[in-house]
Amino acid sequence: MxxxxxxxxxxxxxxxxxxxxxxxxxxxxxxxxxxxxxxxxxxxxxxxxxxxxxxxxxxxxxxxxxxxxxxxxxxxxxxxxxxxxxxxxxxxxxxxxxxxxxxxxxxxxxxxxxxxxxxxxxxxxxxxxxxxxxxxxxxxxxxxxxxxxxxxxxxxxxxxxxxxxxxxxxxxxxxxxxxxxxxxxxxxxxxxxxxxxxxxPEGHYTIPIGKAEIRRNGSAVTVLAYGTMVHVALAATEETGIDAEVIDLRSLLPLDLETIVDSVTRTGRCVVVHEATLTSGFGGELVALVQEHCFYQLEAPVVRVTGWDTPYPHAQEWDYFPGPARVGRALAEAMEA
Missing domain, CATH: 3.40.50.970 (Thiamin diphosphate (ThDP)-binding fold, Pyr/PP domains)
Known part of the structure; x- marks a missing residue:
């Protein structure tokens, strides 16, 4: 290694x-x-x-x-x-x-x-x-x-x-x-x-396409993220102390719906995090799938944390990104609902 x-x-x-x-x-x-x-x-x-x-x-x-x-x-x-x-x-x-x-x-x-x-x-x-x-x-x-x-x-x-x-x-x-x-x-x-x-590993190995990975086990709320936002979500759980289960989707298409549904069914709450804009972002599809498959298990509305619906702001780049503070507030909102 x-x-x-x-x-x-x-x-x-x-x-x-x-x-x-x-x-x-x-x-x-x-x-x-x-x-x-x-x-x-x-x-x-x-x-x-x-x-x-x-x-x-x-x-x-x-x-x-x-x-x-x-x-x-x-x-x-x-x-x-x-x-x-x-x-x-x-x-x-x-x-x-x-x-x-x-x-x-x-x-x-x-x-x-x-x-x-x-x-x-x-x-x-x-x-x-x-x-x-x-x-x-x-x-x-x-x-x-x-x-x-x-x-x-x-x-x-x-x-x-x-x-x-x-x-x-x-x-x-x-x-x-x-x-x-x-x-x-x-x-x-x-x-x-x-x-x-x-x-x-330095040699050949593969990871199956279409399989998510649970980065942190938890029982209070499920966080769905990918790319950079996986690390932000993990940081938010550490800073808030909320017992969140953080799922790294890895593959958006095909999507590991089984892992998502299993987690949300257990936690009853869900927060979706991505860097792209809110409107028509991939998070909207995730919310729809969670609603369709886990509606009767949900204890609160699904919360999205995303980038802004604006042209990419060069001068405010780090405000544009969802950070641990914004994700933490979303976790608290899901828990308080």
Whole structure:
């Protein structure tokens, strides 16, 4: 076991996958010689050559469209969109082509591509480098959507995604990229928090797509979160002392509804936390599912804690994020209802 940042874990996943399968190719803007803007692909071109790890023009539609063609041909592209905010020109390719191939061809073709995107805020990137667009993908039949919260999951889930026959959107929270984050602080801190999420095997391993993980057992209220917000939720439970069960969804589509329903049925209360905006955010789907499946077990209305319904506020980035204080107030509200 090695101690890795999420960047190192993501890089290790691609390295392991490329070493095991010569059909795996990696490309995107600046991912070759430069190693990517966040250095997630650093060293891969030197190790595997410029036909398996290479730079692409500044054309997100071209990157994803080329990957779809390669996948139909038999390759397994793992491509990088430099920031999730840049994916909009490629949205048509993703939703109208990649997501439909299996169905349009009656199963004759699949589309084994992975589209990696740094997501969320935390680097003072402003409105065009900090968005959280996961709900735009969870609405699309045929896509799978993954959001890891720690290096161990990032590597295991990315390897699983590369080996999956269908198109996968792999969202990597930027605030977790460069080191430990314990949820209490704006900036990463050292060492890793007591949750010990930095231990990562150096070789091949996989984590099943569509399976959530309970990060903290509790009996008073269920917290549903993913990505950076898992750490914020854990910090909020520590600061408030409320006996919350914190579930790391990990996979938004497919969703582990069984784990969610089991937990909410036991606790009778639920708080949903995500960084994206409130209106039409993925939390709305989670609330609807909890209401449908756990209505008679609920002791209080489901509470959402999210980002603001505004353009991403560069100057107020850390106020925009749900923090332990906001999540703590939501936990108290659920308990008092």
């Amino acid at each position: 090695a101690r890795m940042t999420m960047i190192e874990a993501v890089r290790s996943a691609m390295d392991v996958s490329m070493g095991r399968d010569e059909d795996v190719v990696v490309f995107g803007e600046d991912v070759g010689y430069f190693g990517g803007v966040f250095r997630c692909t650093q060293g891969l071109q030197a190790k595997y050559g410029n036909t398996r790890c290479f730079d692409a023009p500044i054309s997100e539609s071209g990157i994803v469209g080329s990957a779809i063609g390669m996948a139909a041909y038999g390759l397994k592209p793992c491509v990088e969109i430099q920031f999730a905010d840049y994916m909009y020109p490629a949205y048509d390719q993703l939703t109208q082509e990649a997501a439909r191939i299996r169905y349009r061809s009656n199963g004759d073709f699949t589309c084994p591509i992975v589209v990696r995107m740094p997501t969320g805020g935390g680097i003072f990137g402003g409105q065009t480098h900090s968005q959280s667009p996961e709900a735009l993908f969870t609405h699309v039949c045929g896509l799978k959507v993954i959001v890891p919260s720690n290096p161990y999951d990032a590597k295991g889930l990315l390897i699983s995604a590369i080996e999956d026959p269908d198109p996968i959107i792999f969202l990597e929270p930027k605030r977790l990229y460069n080191g430990p984050f314990d949820g209490h602080h704006e900036r990463p801190v050292t060492p890793w928090s007591k949750h010990e999420l930095g231990e990562v």
